[in-house]
Amino acid sequence: MPFSVLxxxxxxxxxxxxxxxxxxxxxxxxxxxxxxxxHEALATMRKHRVDLVLSDVNMPRLDGEGLLREMAAxxxxxxxxxVMVTSDGTQNRASRLMSMGARGYITKPFQPxxxxxxxxxxxxxxx
Amino acid sequence: MTAADELLDSVVSDVLETMFFSxxxxxxxxxxxPHLAARVSFTGSHQGALEVAxxxxxxxxxAGSFLGVMEDEVPEGQAPALLGEMANVLCGAVLGRMEPxxxxxxxxxxxxxxxxxxxxxxxFELAEGxxxxxxxxx
Numbered sequence: 001m002p003f004s005v006l007x008x009x010x011x012x013x014x015x016x017x018x019x020x021x022x023x024x025x026x027x028x029x030x031x032x033x034x035x036x037x038x039h040e041a042l043a044t045m046r047k048h049r050v051d052l053v054l055s056d057v058n059m060p061r062l063d064g065e066g067l068l069r070e071m072a073a074x075x076x077x078x079x080x081x082x083v084m085v086t087s088d089g090t091q092n093r094a095s096r097l098m099s100m101g102a103r104g105y106i107t108k109p110f111q112p113x114x115x116x117x118x119x120x121x122x123x124x125x126x127x
Numbered sequence: 128m129t130a131a132d133e134l135l136d137s138v139v140s141d142v143l144e145t146m147f148f149s150x151x152x153x154x155x156x157x158x159x160x161p162h163l164a165a166r167v168s169f170t171g172s173h174q175g176a177l178e179v180a181x182x183x184x185x186x187x188x189x190a191g192s193f194l195g196v197m198e199d200e201v202p203e204g205q206a207p208a209l210l211g212e213m214a215n216v217l218c219g220a221v222l223g224r225m226e227p228x229x230x231x232x233x234x235x236x237x238x239x240x241x242x243x244x245x246x247x248x249x250x251f252e253l254a255e256g257x258x259x260x261x262x263x264x265x
Contacts, residue, residue: 011212013194013205017146020195087216089223092230107223108216109145
């Protein structure tokens with residue numbers, strides 16, 4: 001079953017390359033939406049069905065932690081899994097985000113197969 | 128070669144190959160002349176900065192590889208953004224390997240003057256040209 005994915009990152013180049021890597025990985029993707037911060041991400045999810053969010057952490061206006069809080073408080077969005085994609089490779093940051101409701105955590109740089117495996121784990125896709 | 132040198136070399140190779148679809152041939156030589164530079168600063172368990180520099184031609188070629196487009200299709204202004212994003216990814220990767228239990232706040236990338244920020248500096252030879260990476264931690 002193909003999944004609709006939302007990529008959230010304030011860097012347009014990074015959004016493009018994540019979509020590119022996602023395509024290279026062979027992940028079964030239907031739609032791929034883009035947002036440049038948490039506010040845009042929330043607006044997109046209220047307009048379109050999204051199965052999974054891939055989100056940066058450090059963003060202007062509403063960052064990744066703010067996005068997790070807003071989604072948790074919204075009954076319609078609370079169940080949408082979020083995988084954080086960040087350059088911060090420290091375990092403290094990963095633990096903090098997971099405790100706030102993130103379902104997965106990927107550190108840049110990452111291989112296409114790593115990304116696919118993490119998304120399929122979160123979506124409980126059986127290989 | 129010190130541990131800091133080895134860490135920087137290892138991270139640069141991994142990041143370039145994995146996310147920028149490029150590769151390091153070996154040590155390079157920085158040429159005189161105009162170039163672009165981007166820096167990210169960090170605070171927390173340690174403070175410091177990481178800076179990358181390259182000629183505009185090299186940055187455009189790397190941006191093309193990164194985006195999966197021909198070099199002449201790279202949108203205007205994306206070469207400096209490429210170096211900023213590269214500095215951000217390199218900095219996070221270096222900190223994560225140097226101190227996995229650390230707590231850091233990495234500031235957004237900013238354009239830099241290209242002057243030597245001190246600390247460890249390596250110049251790499253890529254297919255696209257030279258790339259300089261400077262790393263300072265306190």
